[in-house]
Amino acid sequence: MSGDPVGADAESSDPSGVDASSADPAGVDAVRADPGARPEAPRRNRHRARRRLLLAGRYLLLTALALVIGFPIYITVVNSLLQPEQIASRPPTLFPTDPDWSSYSTAWNQGNLGRYLLNSFVVTTVIVVGQVVTSVLAAYAFAFLEFPFRRALFVFFLATMMVPFEVTFFTNQATIVELGWYDTYLALTVPFLATGFGAFLIRQSFLALPPQLRDAAELDGVGHWRFLTRVAVPLARPGIAALALFSFFGAFNQYLWPLIVTRDERLRTVQIGLRFLRNTQVDQINVTFAGTVLAALPLFVLLILFQKQLVRGLTAGAVKG
Amino acid sequence: MSPSLVVFGAFVVYPFAKNIWLGLYRTPPFPGLPKRYAAYEQYQQILTSPEFVASLRTTALFLLMTVPTGLALGLLLAVAAHQRLRGITVYRTIFSSTVATSIAVAAVIFFTLLNPQVGLLTYWLGREGQPSVLDDPQWALVAVAGVTVWQNLGLSFILMSAGLQAVPDDLLEAAEVDGAGPWSRLWNVTLPMLSPTLFFSAVVGGILSLQAFGQIDLLTGGGPLKKTNVLVYAMYDAVFRQNNEGKAAVLSIALFGLTLVLTLIQIRLLERRVSYER
Numbered sequence A: 001m002s003g004d005p006v007g008a009d010a011e012s013s014d015p016s017g018v019d020a021s022s023a024d025p026a027g028v029d030a031v032r033a034d035p036g037a038r039p040e041a042p043r044r045n046r047h048r049a050r051r052r053l054l055l056a057g058r059y060l061l062l063t064a065l066a067l068v069i070g071f072p073i074y075i076t077v078v079n080s081l082l083q084p085e086q087i088a089s090r091p092p093t094l095f096p097t098d099p100d101w102s103s104y105s106t107a108w109n110q111g112n113l114g115r116y117l118l119n120s121f122v123v124t125t126v127i128v129v130g131q132v133v134t135s136v137l138a139a140y141a142f143a144f145l146e147f148p149f150r151r152a153l154f155v156f157f158l159a160t161m162m163v164p165f166e167v168t169f170f171t172n173q174a175t176i177v178e179l180g181w182y183d184t185y186l187a188l189t190v191p192f193l194a195t196g197f198g199a200f201l202i203r204q205s206f207l208a209l210p211p212q213l214r215d216a217a218e219l220d221g222v223g224h225w226r227f228l229t230r231v232a233v234p235l236a237r238p239g240i241a242a243l244a245l246f247s248f249f250g251a252f253n254q255y256l257w258p259l260i261v262t263r264d265e266r267l268r269t270v271q272i273g274l275r276f277l278r279n280t281q282v283d284q285i286n287v288t289f290a291g292t293v294l295a296a297l298p299l300f301v302l303l304i305l306f307q308k309q310l311v312r313g314l315t316a317g318a319v320k321g
Numbered sequence B: 001m002s003p004s005l006v007v008f009g010a011f012v013v014y015p016f017a018k019n020i021w022l023g024l025y026r027t028p029p030f031p032g033l034p035k036r037y038a039a040y041e042q043y044q045q046i047l048t049s050p051e052f053v054a055s056l057r058t059t060a061l062f063l064l065m066t067v068p069t070g071l072a073l074g075l076l077l078a079v080a081a082h083q084r085l086r087g088i089t090v091y092r093t094i095f096s097s098t099v100a101t102s103i104a105v106a107a108v109i110f111f112t113l114l115n116p117q118v119g120l121l122t123y124w125l126g127r128e129g130q131p132s133v134l135d136d137p138q139w140a141l142v143a144v145a146g147v148t149v150w151q152n153l154g155l156s157f158i159l160m161s162a163g164l165q166a167v168p169d170d171l172l173e174a175a176e177v178d179g180a181g182p183w184s185r186l187w188n189v190t191l192p193m194l195s196p197t198l199f200f201s202a203v204v205g206g207i208l209s210l211q212a213f214g215q216i217d218l219l220t221g222g223g224p225l226k227k228t229n230v231l232v233y234a235m236y237d238a239v240f241r242q243n244n245e246g247k248a249a250v251l252s253i254a255l256f257g258l259t260l261v262l263t264l265i266q267i268r269l270l271e272r273r274v275s276y277e278r
Helices: A005-012 A026-033 A041-080 A084-088 A102-109 A113-144 A150-160 A165-178 A185-192 A196-207 A212-219 A224-235 A237-252 A256-261 A270-277 A282-305 A307-320 B002-022 B041-047 B050-081 B088-100 B103-113 B120-124 B140-165 B169-177 B182-210 B214-219 B231-240 B245-277
Strands: none
Touching: A041 A282, A041 B050, A041 B088, A041 B103, A041 B140, A084 A282, A102 A113, A102 A282, A113 A150, A113 A185, A113 A196, A113 A224, A113 A237, A113 A270, A113 A282, A113 B002, A150 A196, A150 B002, A165 A185, A165 A256, A165 B002, A165 B231, A165 B245, A185 A256, A185 B002, A196 A237, A212 A224, A224 A237, A237 A282, A237 A307, A256 A270, A256 B214, A256 B231, A270 A282, A270 B103, A270 B214, A282 A307, A282 B088, A282 B103, A307 B088, A307 B140, B002 B245, B041 B245, B050 B088, B050 B140, B050 B182, B050 B231, B050 B245, B088 B140, B103 B120, B103 B140, B103 B214, B140 B182, B140 B214, B169 B182, B182 B245, B214 B231, B231 B245
């Protein structure tokens, strides 16, 4: 660790027996008052005071950074619990002394957030399941099957990652209109049911399995399908979880595509719902804040529950390659 | 695998080929009239137009405002959180928290905080009674970039932290034994070891910032005076407001070209790092 050397030494050779990691300032006094302290004690105390100062400095820095970064989210939650007049009052109210939760029911019912969240969940679930299934199947074929043009097809899968959706969105929208899928769940999901990134990621997990596994399975007469469902998928679970979380975040946060393939309010996803919530009047601005909190809540819950897997998914491309 | 191929065929290959082809035809001023074949003329005309150059400039400025800042702040947070302290996980969670905000959530939070009448940031910036920062041609792009940096900070922090964890502790300890102070260790050991992560994050960040759309749509709508009219927004505008598919197609090929350059750099970096490890 990058802990400072002075502190670490002082801690390990501390003769006074006072718990060095305790932040209790009484500890310093106790040492000072200790009649049995050895002659070097004053120097030790100076060291210790310095270390404490450094420690306090670190917490101060971390807390300052956390305040700046967390502030927009904090104030959004606070403002969702204030009356609109309180939000407009100056100096600003930074703590809800008398929280008013009615903005949430207004956002949920009048603002239709309930319906939008449901739509987002339906669309996201279909996309995540679809991406995991197609990625696992394609990855299995690339990792364990022999077939003509395997290499070329794999390169093609990778090449699809080079055409970002932002390049083709309007042509795809025209395709959706031609198919008669405008304003349907099909439009929101089908174009995302396959992903080159997913196939690539899962293939890596499969290739990391010991090759003897497949050979042994073959000797035992275990078919590909049973091997895939009983052996390969359970063993590749961390990779699959990372892909699932990654695609959950991507699908839930989509903005441009749902904006251009739906107009019907009953199909609106929560991200597009925010676009309309944004323009509420000043006298209902607490409802806008409450709606934003509701829209952000699902991903916050996921972040807290699955931080490790999510980090894995996010760093898969950037660090492990 | 065949379902994947169908999806790729219909929603990646076909539209991409169609975009190249659309770029060769002029979209008629009224729907229903036949398209006119213009060969490469339309590409030439649009790619040299002042409007395109302005949009390209805005895109480049946006990239320059978001990517280096995002990397530096992410690195700062990662270094600050890379220590064994009581309660450090709480700080780590707060630092990564913006990963859980979508671009729409981030944009609406700041749109409301910048409300010219009741916005808290408006008050703190001393701009009450004036038009919103988002309507100020001088500041709109900076504001949009700021929101983007904040929203990407969580991701940037996570990537940098993962990179830091890969720096071997004994290397830092050896430097410490040799008398290197904290700054010198950061500058001479950590940063060089981190350079693959830094480069990679820069390229990924660059690709993401080329694709920015949601924050522009929600915060400024491409204005004021087209000062935030980045490429993707210009495409959206061309198709859905000007009904000019041909123009959007040319822009899309330009966007593809820019993304391709960054992607190729990314693959290069990957290859080089792999060969390092062997």
